[in-house]
Amino acid sequence: MKFMKSLFVPLLINIFIINIFTGCVKKEDMTEEFKRFVKEYEAKAVPLFTEANTAYFNATISGKEEDYKKAADLQVKLSKIYASKVDFAKLKRFKDSNTIQDEQLNRQLIKIYNAYASSQIDEKKLEEMIRLQNETEKKFSTFRAEVNGKKITDNEVENSLKTSTDSKLLEATWSASKEVGGVINDNLIKLVKLRNEAARELGFINYHEMSLKLSEQDPQEIENLLNELDNLTRDSFAKLKNDIDEHLSQKYNLPKDKLMPWHYENRFFQEAPKIYKVNLDSYYKDKDVVALTKNYYSGLGLPIDNMVAKSDLFEKEGKYQHAYCTNINKGKDVRVVCNVKPNYNWMGTMLHEFGHAVYDYNIDSTLPWTLREPAHTFTTEAIAMMFGRMASNGQWFVDVVGITKEEKDKIADESFKSLRLEQLTFSRWVQVVYRFEKGMYENPDQDLNKLWWDLVEKYQMLKRPEGRNKPDYASKIHIALYPAYYHNYLMGELLASQYYAYIVKNVLHSEDLKNQSFVYKPEVGKYLLENIFKPGTKYYWNDMIEKATGEKLTAKYYAKQFVE
Numbered sequence: 001m002k003f004m005k006s007l008f009v010p011l012l013i014n015i016f017i018i019n020i021f022t023g024c025v026k027k028e029d030m031t032e033e034f035k036r037f038v039k040e041y042e043a044k045a046v047p048l049f050t051e052a053n054t055a056y057f058n059a060t061i062s063g064k065e066e067d068y069k070k071a072a073d074l075q076v077k078l079s080k081i082y083a084s085k086v087d088f089a090k091l092k093r094f095k096d097s098n099t100i101q102d103e104q105l106n107r108q109l110i111k112i113y114n115a116y117a118s119s120q121i122d123e124k125k126l127e128e129m130i131r132l133q134n135e136t137e138k139k140f141s142t143f144r145a146e147v148n149g150k151k152i153t154d155n156e157v158e159n160s161l162k163t164s165t166d167s168k169l170l171e172a173t174w175s176a177s178k179e180v181g182g183v184i185n186d187n188l189i190k191l192v193k194l195r196n197e198a199a200r201e202l203g204f205i206n207y208h209e210m211s212l213k214l215s216e217q218d219p220q221e222i223e224n225l226l227n228e229l230d231n232l233t234r235d236s237f238a239k240l241k242n243d244i245d246e247h248l249s250q251k252y253n254l255p256k257d258k259l260m261p262w263h264y265e266n267r268f269f270q271e272a273p274k275i276y277k278v279n280l281d282s283y284y285k286d287k288d289v290v291a292l293t294k295n296y297y298s299g300l301g302l303p304i305d306n307m308v309a310k311s312d313l314f315e316k317e318g319k320y321q322h323a324y325c326t327n328i329n330k331g332k333d334v335r336v337v338c339n340v341k342p343n344y345n346w347m348g349t350m351l352h353e354f355g356h357a358v359y360d361y362n363i364d365s366t367l368p369w370t371l372r373e374p375a376h377t378f379t380t381e382a383i384a385m386m387f388g389r390m391a392s393n394g395q396w397f398v399d400v401v402g403i404t405k406e407e408k409d410k411i412a413d414e415s416f417k418s419l420r421l422e423q424l425t426f427s428r429w430v431q432v433v434y435r436f437e438k439g440m441y442e443n444p445d446q447d448l449n450k451l452w453w454d455l456v457e458k459y460q461m462l463k464r465p466e467g468r469n470k471p472d473y474a475s476k477i478h479i480a481l482y483p484a485y486y487h488n489y490l491m492g493e494l495l496a497s498q499y500y501a502y503i504v505k506n507v508l509h510s511e512d513l514k515n516q517s518f519v520y521k522p523e524v525g526k527y528l529l530e531n532i533f534k535p536g537t538k539y540y541w542n543d544m545i546e547k548a549t550g551e552k553l554t555a556k557y558y559a560k561q562f563v564e
């Protein structure tokens with residue numbers, strides 16, 4: 001999922017009337033003034049927002065220099081709106097006055113204030129940051145790993161890591177894929193320092209702290225949550241990691257202590273190796289993944305045909321190699337970018353991205369523009385993840401893929417174990433990314449290669465290649481381009497479990513937490529629509545969660561599902 005920060009240039013001369021006679025401003029005056037402010041703000045931001053999103057979408061599809069330039073220019077323009085010192089001073093006054101009482105107006109004030117606050121950066125610095133980001137993004141999009149003189153795509157890298165049993169080739173492929181880290185590392189460090197300088201100018205300790213606070217997250221609460229999860233998952237993960245090593249040791253005919261990071265079937269060990277016999281890819285190899293996704297959402301009463309038609313779902317030369325969903329106009333123009341292949345990974349990704357899409361698409365269109373977005377980036381991740389998980393759910397295979405009950409009995413247990421393994425593997429990986437980023441922003445001049453591998457050893461329990469001293473952290477696109485964001489995926493997983501448990505118990509009135517596919521359950525769609533999608537970001541995220549599930553965000557349903 002893409003995360004775009006906005007910034008920018010006032011197109012109108014702001015007329016701001018200060019009540020100089022009384023020296024204090026009446027509540028109604030302040031409210032009226034703020035309403036006027038919002039109107040002017042929307043007049044500037046709304047059209048540019050749509051234009052910038054469209055240009056970005058086009059650039060990621062074509063991969064062309066001029067398209068990326070157009071997208072970057074528009075983003076700079078949009079950014080400048082939020083960079084206005086004059087407007088920010090007004091917002092600060094509205095906020096400090098504490099007189100905006102109307103709930104929706106107050107909510108808009110918080111959202112708009114935070115958007116401006118993160119952009120109160122020297123204009124030159126800001127432009128430099130955006131250009132660096134776009135340049136880095138392009139380097140990622142167009143980088144191809146070179147193995148034995150042959151350039152290969154990310155899909156081919158992943159495929160090779162999964163299927164080859166030749167340790168030499170695996171090491172060469174893994175190392176080649178890490179070269180992108182060296183390509184973008186200078187840009188990354190420049191970006192980190194620029195971001196930090198900017199954050200300090202705004203009164204924050206560093207960029208990491210600023211990002212969390214301005215996205216309505218308390219750094220201490222996040223830290224507590226991650227520590228709690230570390231404690232909850234450590235022992236189970238250590239056991240499973242041993243199972244993984246037993247399996248890989250046989251696969252490669254190597255002693256366990258000779259297993260290296262390239263043996264884990266993934267560039268980052270962010271996904272689990274396939275240690276169980278069940279091969280989910282085989283169930284999708286003859287399937288039309290796009291059609292399955294369409295039918296599934298249609299059965300929930302959340303049709304996606306309109307969005308599929310606008311999306312770009314298959315591989316192309318030069319095209320962005322990852323997947324994302326974008327709400328072009330905070331309305332009904334919602335698009336997804338994928339590089340679909342008929343396999344388990346892309347089935348899960350399609351369900352995931354269209355989870356974002358149905359959320360965006362069904363937000364109440366009568367809400368003010370500012371509130372027409374998910375309650376938080378991680379609450380939309382939660383929906384995307386809840387649906388993404390279905391791609392390995394035994395019941396889903398019966399209901400959607402069309403396997404028999406007997407076949408399901410064979411695969412259900414192992415596919416659940418696979419999901420659990422994936423979850424725990426992923427949760428350990430997020431520990432690495434979150435703590436690395438926190439450390440990097442606290443001190444970008446430290447030995448980051450060491451920090452990275454120390455964390456990888458501690459949380460993922462992998463062995464660092466002897467003598468390796470390369471910026472491997474930089475080969476992960478999120479580190480440079482979606483900073484201080486990764487923990488949201490984990491919070492999304494926790495919330496996905498919370499939503500799922502709530503739906504099973506209270507919407508489907510079932511005690512069976514495992515065998516649920518939601519296939520042809522329009523009541524599930526209706527629940528999501530009314531309680532989660534429609535409200536947009538009308539409420540603070542934890543209030544929305546409490547209204548929808550009766551509880552604030554908690555890790556207990558995740559633990560119940562995957563640890564106990």
Ligand SMILES: [Zn+2]
Nearest residue numbers: 001356381384
């Ligand atoms: Zn996502």
